[in-house]
Amino acid sequence: MLYFITGNKNKFSEAKAILGEVEQIEMDLPEIQGLDAHEIIRAKLLEALHHHDGEFLIEDTSLYFDCLNGLPGPLIKWFLERLGNAGLAKLTDISGDNRAEAKTVVGYAKNHEELFFFEGSVRGKIIPPRGETTFGWDPIFLPDGYDKTFAEMSRDEKNATSMRRQALNKLKKFLESAG
Amino acid sequence: MLYFITGNKNKFSEAKAILGEVEQIEMDLPEIQGLDAHEIIRAKLLEALHHHDGEFLIEDTSLYFDCLNGLPGPLIKWFLERLGNAGLAKLTDISGDNRAEAKTVVGYAKNHEELFFFEGSVRGKIIPPRGETTFGWDPIFLPDGYDKTFAEMSRDEKNATSMRRQALNKLKKFLESAG
Numbered sequence: 001m002l003y004f005i006t007g008n009k010n011k012f013s014e015a016k017a018i019l020g021e022v023e024q025i026e027m028d029l030p031e032i033q034g035l036d037a038h039e040i041i042r043a044k045l046l047e048a049l050h051h052h053d054g055e056f057l058i059e060d061t062s063l064y065f066d067c068l069n070g071l072p073g074p075l076i077k078w079f080l081e082r083l084g085n086a087g088l089a090k091l092t093d094i095s096g097d098n099r100a101e102a103k104t105v106v107g108y109a110k111n112h113e114e115l116f117f118f119e120g121s122v123r124g125k126i127i128p129p130r131g132e133t134t135f136g137w138d139p140i141f142l143p144d145g146y147d148k149t150f151a152e153m154s155r156d157e158k159n160a161t162s163m164r165r166q167a168l169n170k171l172k173k174f175l176e177s178a179g
Numbered sequence: 180m181l182y183f184i185t186g187n188k189n190k191f192s193e194a195k196a197i198l199g200e201v202e203q204i205e206m207d208l209p210e211i212q213g214l215d216a217h218e219i220i221r222a223k224l225l226e227a228l229h230h231h232d233g234e235f236l237i238e239d240t241s242l243y244f245d246c247l248n249g250l251p252g253p254l255i256k257w258f259l260e261r262l263g264n265a266g267l268a269k270l271t272d273i274s275g276d277n278r279a280e281a282k283t284v285v286g287y288a289k290n291h292e293e294l295f296f297f298e299g300s301v302r303g304k305i306i307p308p309r310g311e312t313t314f315g316w317d318p319i320f321l322p323d324g325y326d327k328t329f330a331e332m333s334r335d336e337k338n339a340t341s342m343r344r345q346a347l348n349k350l351k352k353f354l355e356s357a358g
Binding site (some may be wrong): 032033034035068069070071075078079081082083087088090094096097165 | 183209210211212213214247248249250254257258260262266270273274320
């Protein structure tokens with residue numbers, strides 16, 4: 001059985017729609033400190049395999065600012081806690097470079113020896129917050145080619161643009177080809 | 180026996196000079212993610228008590244920028260990795276507020292139930308790097324009332340200013356009064 005380890009129902013629904021055979025599971029896995037989403041996910045997958053039978057998925061979706069040489073990345077939650085969306089937008093504005101990348105890394109553990117990673121990314125700009133403030137940094141990310149922030153899009157619009165969908169589609173192809 | 184958990188000989192020498200009865204020990208303790216030095220230290224102390232007999236000290240010395248509402252704090256290592264000292268100085272410069280606090284938190288675990296914390300802090304300014312570049316962010320921190328960065332000071336000068344010494348002196352008084 002394949003389990004997607006997440007507490008987020010929307011993320012699970014999206015993965016289920018793409019992958020089909022997958023179950024949601026919640027596990028409280030320690031998050032190692034760092035900037036490398038692969039390493040953070042790898043540590044969590046190995047921990048999950050210790051505690052539970054099955055195959056596992058974990059994803060990390062983070063925001064990488066050009067003006068901060070890739071920060072905050074997986075540290076985005078702490079930046080949001082201290083600066084908020086308005087503070088983050090101000091920071092990129094004063095830097096003179098508001099370019100950013102929204103990137104998803106999906107890690108898949110078949111077993112302790114076979115771990116695979118799949119990425120999706122969307123380039124865009126950081127702008128002052130617009131739209132619903134319910135989900136993280138969605139109000140300040142304006143993807144290239146769109147005039148709406150993620151927070152102003154419907155769920156379907158956002159999923160169509162989504163770095164998470166790109167990564168999940170790559171995983172789907174991999175699982176199909178692995179048969 | 181009281182053990183100071185650190186891989187840094189200079190930090191240990193300073194603690195030994197102040198506290199007297201203390202031994203150095205190196206332990207590879209996982210660092211939880213976060214902005215709260217107390218929580219990070221607490222997790223490490225509890226882990227150390229699981230693996231080794233004795234009483235333990237751990238310290239965290241971090242840099243807190245006013246312009247980032249207290250970031251980077253314990254995340255300073257990742258900021259340094261991505262931006263370097265010159266990048267950090269530029270960041271505070273463009274923000275228009277280069278005020279910062281250098282803060283040490285020392286945690287002392289007598290046992291699982293008795294954990295104590297002692298703090299020391301020094302206010303100052305972030306400036307373009309000056310002096311030896313051997314130790315972290317020392318080249319960009321100019322403490323109030325001095326015309327040298329930490330990196331330009333001799334070891335004795337720096338220790339006399341030190342937020343670490345303040346915290347260790349508080350611990351020393353506590354240990355003496357606890358008898």
